[in-house]
Amino acid sequence: MSSLEIPSAFAMEDVGRTVLDNGLVVLTKEVHTSPIVTSMIWYRVGSRNEELGQTGKSHFLEHMLFKGTERFKKGEIDLITLKNGGGNNAFTSHDFTAYYFNFASDRWDVALEIESDRMVNCAFDPEEFEAEKKVVIEELKTGLDSPWGLLLQEQEASAFKVHPYRNPIVGWLQDVERATVEEQQAYYRRYYHPNNATLVLAGDFETNQILTKVERAFGLIPAGTPPPSMLLKEPPQRGERRLIVRWRSKVPRLAIAYHAPQIAHVDSYALQVLGVVLSEGKASRLYQRLVEREQSVTFVSAEYGEAKDPTLFHIRAEARGDHSVEEIETSIYHELGRIARGEVNQHELDRAKHQMEAHFILSRERTLDQAILLGQIETLYGIDYIDSYLQRINAVTTADVAAACSRYLNEDSRTVALLLSDGSEQVEENESEAD
Amino acid sequence: MKPTELGLRRAFDVHSHVLGNGLKVLLVENPSIPTVSMNASVLAGARYDPESKAGQAIMASRLLDEGTETRSSFEIADAIESVGGAIEADGSFERLVVSAGVLNKDIGLGLELLSDLLIRPVFPQEYVDKEKERTLAEIVSAQDRPQVVAGWAFNELVYQDHPLHRPAHGYPETVERLERNDLFEFHKKYFLPNNVILSVVGDFRVSELLPKIEDALGSWRARPIVFPTYPEPVRQSGKRTKFIQMPAQQLNIYLGHLGVKRTNPDYYALQVLDTILGGGAGFTARIPQRLRDELGLAYTTFASITMTAGLDPGRFVAFIGTSPENMKLATEGLVNEIRRITEEPVTAQELQDAKDYLTGSFVFAFEASPQIARFLIHAEVYGLGFDYVEKYLEYIRRVTIEDMSRVAKMYLDSENYTLVVVGPLDGAQ
Numbered sequence: 050m051s052s053l054e055i056p057s058a059f060a061m062e063d064v065g066r067t068v069l070d071n072g073l074v075v076l077t078k079e080v081h082t083s084p085i086v087t088s089m090i091w092y093r094v095g096s097r098n099e100e101l102g103q104t105g106k107s108h109f110l111e112h113m114l115f116k117g118t119e120r121f122k123k124g125e126i127d128l129i130t131l132k133n134g135g136g137n138n139a140f141t142s143h144d145f146t147a148y149y150f151n152f153a154s155d156r157w158d159v160a161l162e163i164e165s166d167r168m169v170n171c172a173f174d175p176e177e178f179e180a181e182k183k184v185v186i187e188e189l190k191t192g193l194d195s196p197w198g199l200l201l202q203e204q205e206a207s208a209f210k211v212h213p214y215r216n217p218i219v220g221w222l223q224d225v226e227r228a229t230v231e232e233q234q235a236y237y238r239r240y241y242h243p244n245n246a247t248l249v250l251a252g253d254f255e256t257n258q259i260l261t262k263v264e265r266a267f268g269l270i271p272a273g274t275p276p277p278s279m280l281l282k283e284p285p286q287r288g289e290r291r292l293i294v295r296w297r298s299k300v301p302r303l304a305i306a307y308h309a310p311q312i313a314h315v316d317s318y319a320l321q322v323l324g325v326v327l328s329e330g331k332a333s334r335l336y337q338r339l340v341e342r343e344q345s346v347t348f349v350s351a352e353y354g355e356a357k358d359p360t361l362f363h364i365r366a367e368a369r370g371d372h373s374v375e376e377i378e379t380s381i382y383h384e385l386g387r388i389a390r391g392e393v394n395q396h397e398l399d400r401a402k403h404q405m406e407a408h409f410i411l412s413r414e415r416t417l418d419q420a421i422l423l424g425q426i427e428t429l430y431g432i433d434y435i436d437s438y439l440q441r442i443n444a445v446t447t448a449d450v451a452a453a454c455s456r457y458l459n460e461d462s463r464t465v466a467l468l469l470s471d472g473s474e475q476v477e478e479n480e481s482e483a484d
Numbered sequence: 485m486k487p488t489e490l491g492l493r494r495a496f497d498v499h500s501h502v503l504g505n506g507l508k509v510l511l512v513e514n515p516s517i518p519t520v521s522m523n524a525s526v527l528a529g530a531r532y533d534p535e536s537k538a539g540q541a542i543m544a545s546r547l548l549d550e551g552t553e554t555r556s557s558f559e560i561a562d563a564i565e566s567v568g569g570a571i572e573a574d575g576s577f578e579r580l581v582v583s584a585g586v587l588n589k590d591i592g593l594g595l596e597l598l599s600d601l602l603i604r605p606v607f608p609q610e611y612v613d614k615e616k617e618r619t620l621a622e623i624v625s626a627q628d629r630p631q632v633v634a635g636w637a638f639n640e641l642v643y644q645d646h647p648l649h650r651p652a653h654g655y656p657e658t659v660e661r662l663e664r665n666d667l668f669e670f671h672k673k674y675f676l677p678n679n680v681i682l683s684v685v686g687d688f689r690v691s692e693l694l695p696k697i698e699d700a701l702g703s704w705r706a707r708p709i710v711f712p713t714y715p716e717p718v719r720q721s722g723k724r725t726k727f728i729q730m731p732a733q734q735l736n737i738y739l740g741h742l743g744v745k746r747t748n749p750d751y752y753a754l755q756v757l758d759t760i761l762g763g764g765a766g767f768t769a770r771i772p773q774r775l776r777d778e779l780g781l782a783y784t785t786f787a788s789i790t791m792t793a794g795l796d797p798g799r800f801v802a803f804i805g806t807s808p809e810n811m812k813l814a815t816e817g818l819v820n821e822i823r824r825i826t827e828e829p830v831t832a833q834e835l836q837d838a839k840d841y842l843t844g845s846f847v848f849a850f851e852a853s854p855q856i857a858r859f860l861i862h863a864e865v866y867g868l869g870f871d872y873v874e875k876y877l878e879y880i881r882r883v884t885i886e887d888m889s890r891v892a893k894m895y896l897d898s899e900n901y902t903l904v905v906v907g908p909l910d911g912a913q
Contacts (some may be wrong), residue, residue, distance in 0.1 A: 082516035082850045114739050115766070127766025132837050134844010137766055148895065155842055182782030190733035191783055191805055228740075297731050298628045300621070330570070331549075331561035341557075347621045369621035400566045407568025411585055414517050414852040479727045480739055 064423060065256050066432060067263075071272040072244025075263055076423050076432065080416050086157035086252035087416040089149040090164045091424040093247075094240035097217045097358065098141045105220015106236050108141040109185055109228060113237075114148065115139075116177045118170035123177060127161055133159065143214050144357040145428045151417055154253035161266040164248070168241055169270055171234075171412050176279040178230040184227070188221045196296060196468055197365070200304050204296050204466035208306050212283040232416055242273025251420040283308070283359060290464040294469035301368040302468040305375055307458045312355035312430045314454055318441045319453035320353040320362060325401040326393060326450065327351035327364070327384075332400065334384055335364075343380060345372035362457060374467050382460075389455035392434045393447045405442055409468040496850075498870040500689045501704045502585065503897045505706040506678030509697055510860040514687045515561040518588045520686030521853040524598055525693050525861045526580040527681070528674035529766060530652040531796060532712050537666055539654020543615060544576035544667045548582060550611040557611065564597060569714045571597050576866070577652055578795050582675075585854065588687040588857065592696060598682075599700040602675060618658050623651075630736040633728060634906040638738040638801070641724045641902040644716035648796055678706040683860035685853040717742055721900050728906040734805045735907035739818050741897055743798040746866045752879040753887040754895060755790045759838035759890070762802060763785025765845075768837070770825070775817045782814065783808045787822075789895060795865070800896060808911035815825055815903065817893050823898035842880045846873075 065077040095107050130137045135152040150160035192198040202217045209215035248267070250259060269353035286308055328335045328351040339346045349366040365379050388396070398476055413419050426434050489726055499511040530541045537540040547570060550557040564571045569586035571594070586594040603897050615768065626632045636651055643649035652660070682701070719742040744754065763786060775781045785804040792798030802818040850856055852872070905912070 064826060082514075085851060088506060112783070114638060124768070124773070127768045128837070131765040131768045131841045132840050135765060136848065151848060153847060180778070180780045184783055185778055187734065187781070187806060188783035189572075190807065194732045194734055233586070251788070298625075300625045300628060300689060330565040332558060334567050337558070340618075341614075342618060347618055347625060367621075370617060397568075403568035404565055405568075407587055410517070411519050411568075416851070471733055478729075480725070482724045483723065 055235060061339055062318045069243065069264065069268055071268065071270055071313065072242070073267050073270075074247040074427060075260070075461065076247060076427060077254075077259065078249075079254060079256055080251055080419065081253050083416070084154045084417050085255050086154045086160075086250065086254055087149060087151050087420040088157060088160035088164070089147055089249040089420045089424050090168075090245040091249065091428045092146045092240060093144075093245050093381055095142050095277070096216055096220075097213045098211055098240065098276070099216065103228075104216040104224045105151065105185070105218075106228065106233060107146050108219050109142045109225065109232060110237055111139045111146050111148070111179050112185055113173065113398065114167050114171055115177065116174065116181060117172045118166050118171065120166050121163060121453075123172075123174075124407070126167075128254055129159055131362045135435075141218055143218060144397065145228075145425070147421075147424060148274040149417065149420065157254075158262055161262055163412050165266040165270065166181055168243065168246070168267075168377075170479045171241075172236075173230050173234045175230050176222075178233065182228065182233055183223065185219070185463060186222070189225060190223060192217070192219060196298055196300075196302055197304075199296065199412065200302055200466050200468045201292055203292060204304050204306055204464055205361070207292050207466070208292050208308070209283055212358060212361065213279070213359065214283075214356075233443070238273075240276050242276075243267055243270050244272045245276055246267065247424055248422045252416040252421070256449035264456060279358075286464075288461050292464070292466050292467065294468045296468050297471055297473050298468065301374045301470070303366045303368065303374045304466040304468075305364040305378070305381065306361040306464045306466070308462045309353055309360055309457050311357060313357050313434055316453050317353070317355065319445050319449040320457065321405070321449055322398065322401050322442065322445045323388070323454055323458075324351045324362070324449050325398055325404055326354045326388070332386070334397075334437075335381065338384055339377065339379060341370070343376075344396060345362070345369060345377050345380070351466060355429060374469075385454060385458050389451055389458070391447065391451040393450050395447060396446045398447050398450065399446070402442055402445070406439060409439065496856065498524045501694065503677065503698060503702050505704055507701055507704065508681045508682065508863065508864060509691060509694070510801065511690050512683075512856055512860065512879065513688065513690060517583065517685050519593060519853060520586055520588055520684060520688060521596055522590045522598055522856040523582045523683045523854075523857040523861055524582045524682050525674055525683075526863075527578070528670075528711070529575050529578045529580055529686055531577040531647045532674070533654070535647075535650075536655075536658060536659040537590060537662060538650050539619065540662060540666050541580060542575045542653045542669050542912075543612075543642045543659070543662055544607070544670045545580040546619075547607050547611055547615055547667060548573035548601040548605045550615070551606050551608045552600045555607055557608075560601075562596060562863045563593065567584070567593060569594060570818050571601070573601060575652070577648060577793050579861075583854075584859075591688055591693070595673070595700045599704075601624045602680065602703075603704050604748065605671065607664050607671075609664050611770065612662075612664045612667065616662060619653055620656055623653065623656055623659070628732070628778050630730050630732050630906045634736040634738050634904050635732065637726050637728060637906070638740070638902060638904045639799070639890065641726060641904065642720070642742055642799055643717050643741070645715075646796070647714060648717070650695075653807065658716070660819055674709065676707050676709060677701065677704040679709055681864050682859055683790040684858045685857040685860070705823075720902065721899075723900065724902040726904045727909055728904070729886050730907055730911045732907045733807070733913060735811055735814075735905055735909075736799055737804045737806070737811070737814060737818070739815065739816045739901055740787075740799055740801040741805075741901050743800045744793050744895060745795065745797050746793040748793065750887075750891050750895070751790060751793060753883045753891045755842060756835065756838045756880065756883045757789045757888055757891055758839055759822065760789050760830050760834050764838065764841055768875075770821050771818065774821060775814060777819065779813065780812045785800055787818070808908045811905065811912040815905075817899075822896055825888075826896050826898060829885050832885065835883070835885055835888060839880050839883065843877050844878060855903065
């Protein structure tokens, strides 16, 4: 196939990587198209690091980092963001916790002040902790009111028996309810160190000038004891697992998950291509079969996402009309069987690769998107991954896709989760008007 | 450097043209990334659907890429996806939009498909049937989400007989009755070059692109259009409430009333008001600060009147998702904050912070080509002018404390509101 040229603005050669003496990794990427600087900090801690009975700690900690330090009191981080016309947010995953600020390029330095301060000085006021616990519990409940949120949570708990990917990122309700401020603080001390973090700066700046600022803000923070390694490994699955979640919905939903390898594994590239061949765009295989021909689903998706440890390849579909989940499931397996037997043609493969390449470029226009890409890859694996990414995707053959499909997407390693009606009558209305 | 000057560094040059058939073309060269974003907006949407055919406009838009005179549904998808591009057709109450994103080398293909979808859709019967079934299934699926159910019920009460009372995609009974001919009719009536704005932003030269646009769209024939009219919606007097029982973890609460049009001269003062009351950065606004940060009642809570402002008046909405035992506390909390801002002046500090936020963060709205392409359409539809980028800062700076009191009293009401609560009412307190 013809390969796309990667424009120079997206080449990784102009990403700077510096490591401070205390171990903090600093990635810089100049982007001068808009007067904006995104500043992100990534910690190598997420729900995969949590012990039994202590789930949800990484995420709760993310909330606490907005609740103040000695220097920036409660509410002040948001207030500074407001006054400077910026934006901030944070997110937690199985593998990492990340925080960002977006500011105009003449006043972004304050982000460095805040991040370096809250790397070590988070206050953990017991009252604030208890107040925020209620907010976290409301967030957890919002997730449970989403059919997919609930189904995938149950599925992961079943697909993994040992590895902590089995736990919800937000935690199990009872763990969050009984969390203590002391435990939370100890967790913070264990994982929030310069040598367990990556700072990413993307935007309108001169790299050599900002490195001095970074050194000034973070250089004096001592390196911490390297956090303990996460040693748990998921034993091989030896047969299909099936589960049913009963819920108030009338619409059946189907989620199939297969064990799949970690980021940069030799087979991971073919699995990414396979996900696109199966469900990206209206010309894709499962869309054509289930939405177009059989009209059995409102949507279908197939996805392999990069993760630090061996992860899952997800297929999801929502049934429509009188079509049963069994019927949909059978069609999906039939289609996977065809792919495993080598029925993916060159045109499909080329189309998928072009989609992936274009996505790589089209979705990186904002500095925040670039910072997310760089930070995530550095945290999961190492920035080198990006250098060879498109070449490796490009090198995937139809035989590779067939082999990956056959090897990973097989009956014995799948967990099938069904969301089915609990038979409840859901809606009673009561209306009044007083003019 | 002040934020103004920073924002202006990227002051973009808008090339505005009108083709012989009346089609408006707005172009911005942005060579920073080798891509092109196109956005063709047809200035008609679900607001023009007759009540008995609610869903007509959205259905028409969703079928644009399911077959044209020269291409099948699959051929359209395969053509654009094979070059890694995307083309989408979708609609709202105000507009039907065909948007495409391609690498710069594929701009010709993008334009060709765009014009094909706009001018020559055939709405194949097979796809009409499919789309109806799919829409019906999606409506059932959406009812699983309490927030969606609450939003629909809220609109019904706030808008009463006005077209915006209904979901844009229609009701199951109206969708079921839609026929292929309805879609053709909608297309014939509104898909006309003199009713379309095309914006293109990205890596191209205007002088090279214009002839291509002329080729693709220039022969499309104009015709006069008659737009339906309907009475302006009226803001309620008195309270309207609706409680819907649904087994769930949280109650979803909507509280508010009719809002304002985007063209309202107080729009900018209201943006400042929104920032102080229920928006802004993080949890700095009064409602999230009080109800989330201090009382711990919610993960999500906000309020806004400008967010939904359009050609028709939008809605003033205060929202909270909370556990059932908090119902009274949460509802009172929202009403108290609305009352407080209508009765007491905001502080000079609050005003300044909100203005700094709005002027400082303005630049983020213009970072990516698709954002700029959408802005150009808004600028044209709402008459903002292409010097809006400069004028906006002034609009915000000029807002005073007195304006805050005036607009709060004029546009917010803590007595005569609609309240919709959806969720586990059995445990509500």
